[in-house]
Amino acid sequence: MRDMQDTMSKLVPLFPAAELEEGHMRQAHLPDGHALAVYRVGDQYYATDDRCTHGEVSLTEEGTLDGCIVECSFHFGSFNVTTGEPVAMPCEVALKIYRVQVDNGVVHVEI
Numbered sequence: 001m002r003d004m005q006d007t008m009s010k011l012v013p014l015f016p017a018a019e020l021e022e023g024h025m026r027q028a029h030l031p032d033g034h035a036l037a038v039y040r041v042g043d044q045y046y047a048t049d050d051r052c053t054h055g056e057v058s059l060t061e062e063g064t065l066d067g068c069i070v071e072c073s074f075h076f077g078s079f080n081v082t083t084g085e086p087v088a089m090p091c092e093v094a095l096k097i098y099r100v101q102v103d104n105g106v107v108h109v110e111i
C-alpha cells in the first residue's frame, strides 16, 4: 500500500510551520528548484505556484496577501489562494495549487 502511495504522490518538507505568521506568505522551493508561494490564512496553510500566470512576477516578492486573496502588484490582478482561481483581471489563468499538510510542525506540500 505504501509503495502505491509513494508512486502516486510525495510529501516534500518545506519549513517549520511556526516560521509563517498568520496573514503572511513566503516563498519555498521544491527539490527541482520550482518556486512556490505558501500562505497562512487563519490556521490554514495553502500553496500555489509563486509565478503570476499573467507575467514573470513572483507573487511572494511583488504581491500582497489580504485574507485569502493575493494581489499581483504589476497589473493588480488577483487570485484566491485556496483555489488558485483568478478573481480580478487581467489574470485569467488559475494558479496551480498544491495540497499542504503540516506534520510534526513542518509544512509539507504534496507533489
Ligand code: FES
Pocket (backbone or CB within 6 Å): 052, 053, 054, 055, 056, 057, 072, 073, 074, 075, 076, 077, 078, 090, 091
Ligand atoms: S503580471 Fe501579475 S497581474 Fe500582470
